[in-house]
Amino acid sequence: MEAHVTPAATYAKVLGVLLALTVITVLAAGFNFGSWNVVIALGIATIKASLVALFFMHLRHDKPIGAVIFVTGAATLGVFLMICMLDSDARTESAVRPATRDAGAPALSVGPSPSAPERRSPESRRLP
Amino acid sequence: MSTAATPHGEFLQHHFTTAEQQADAGKIGMWLFLVTEVLLFGGLFVGFAIMQSLHREAFVAAHHQLDRVLGFINTVVLLTSSYTMVMAVHSARTDRRKRVVVYLLLTLICAGVFLGIKYVEYSHKFHEGLLPGRYYSHKGDSVPGQFMFFSFYFMMTGLHGVHILGGMAVILWVLRRAVRGDFSHAYYTPVDLVGLYWHLVDLIWIYLFPLLYLIK
Numbered sequence: 001m002e003a004h005v006t007p008a009a010t011y012a013k014v015l016g017v018l019l020a021l022t023v024i025t026v027l028a029a030g031f032n033f034g035s036w037n038v039v040i041a042l043g044i045a046t047i048k049a050s051l052v053a054l055f056f057m058h059l060r061h062d063k064p065i066g067a068v069i070f071v072t073g074a075a076t077l078g079v080f081l082m083i084c085m086l087d088s089d090a091r092t093e094s095a096v097r098p099a100t101r102d103a104g105a106p107a108l109s110v111g112p113s114p115s116a117p118e119r120r121s122p123e124s125r126r127l128p
Numbered sequence: 129m130s131t132a133a134t135p136h137g138e139f140l141q142h143h144f145t146t147a148e149q150q151a152d153a154g155k156i157g158m159w160l161f162l163v164t165e166v167l168l169f170g171g172l173f174v175g176f177a178i179m180q181s182l183h184r185e186a187f188v189a190a191h192h193q194l195d196r197v198l199g200f201i202n203t204v205v206l207l208t209s210s211y212t213m214v215m216a217v218h219s220a221r222t223d224r225r226k227r228v229v230v231y232l233l234l235t236l237i238c239a240g241v242f243l244g245i246k247y248v249e250y251s252h253k254f255h256e257g258l259l260p261g262r263y264y265s266h267k268g269d270s271v272p273g274q275f276m277f278f279s280f281y282f283m284m285t286g287l288h289g290v291h292i293l294g295g296m297a298v299i300l301w302v303l304r305r306a307v308r309g310d311f312s313h314a315y316y317t318p319v320d321l322v323g324l325y326w327h328l329v330d331l332i333w334i335y336l337f338p339l340l341y342l343i344k
Contacts, residue, residue, distance in 0.1 A: 005222065019207060022203050025337075026342065052210060053327075056211075056327045057328075065159070073162075073164075073166045073167060
């Protein structure tokens with residue numbers, strides 16, 4: 001049991017901030033910040049999620065064990081997501097690179113280009 | 129039946145020494161369960177992120193089929209329900225038994241409104257043939273591969289909707305106990321734990337809304 005009782009007014013203020021941030025995230029989606037779009041959207045979502053966890057889920061005043069468990073899980077997911085994104089970004093780039101090197105080659109050619117080094121032998125490519 | 133030393137001793141189970149120990153143990157168990165929920169949804173989020181980075185144009189074209197206004201209203205409804213839920217916990221802790229019932233009822237109504245709006249959204253998509261995988265039959269797409277977005281849309285919002293239904297069931301259970309007058313400052317663990325679960329469902333929607341409805 002937590003010793004601290006959060007006053008009811010605090011919860012109302014947190015709800016107000018959460019609703020304001022929801023409006024901000026919708027308004028921000030109306031502008032184009034290029035590659036920052038997803039960073040801004042997820043950044044605002046993370047601020048909202050933190051407010052819910054800290055105040056509504058009482059992590060701010062509770063014993064730390066709950067926060068330790070929750071943050072460990074969330075951080076594990078973060079590592080999982082980051083490694084997967086690094087992997088998929090690297091793959092898209094390697095498909096584009098041969099085309100950017102030779103000006104004459106068609107963009108995004110899937111087949112092996114003469115300038116790109118063969119990574120696998122023709123035998124292995126024929127395997128299902 | 130002999131009454132125990134504490135006024136609400138009837139809720140203290142024999143394998144716990146104190147009510148505080150019992151409440152703490154319950155909370156730790158709930159947090160562990162919530163982490164498994166985060167990882168369950170996490171797999172879908174990571175899959176969505178990978179497919180969206182590989183097929184950005186198809187995902188952006190497909191998300192225009194979603195109604196932003198309905199998504200926004202649902203976000204507001206769910207955030208409000210989180211507030212009424214935490215007020216139910218607060219009322220139990222401060223011994224306002226009637227308010228616990230009122231706030232739990234308000235939370236249930238918000239959950240019902242959320243599912244009602246979801247029903248409107250789903251039936252529109254069913255009607256247009258915007259269905260997952262091989263059931264996708266929407267005509268006139270400008271970018272191929274849009275069915276992929278709807279596979280994720282239905283899996284993620286569907287799993288989230290199932291969690292809302294589960295949440296409504298457990299809120300009904302604590303509501304019954306609140307009407308009976310079980311909860312006070314000395315014992316409110318069930319309301320507290322159902323509250324934690326409900327906030328997690330809200331937390332997942334906080335990420336679903338911008339990712340599905342507002343991507344570019």
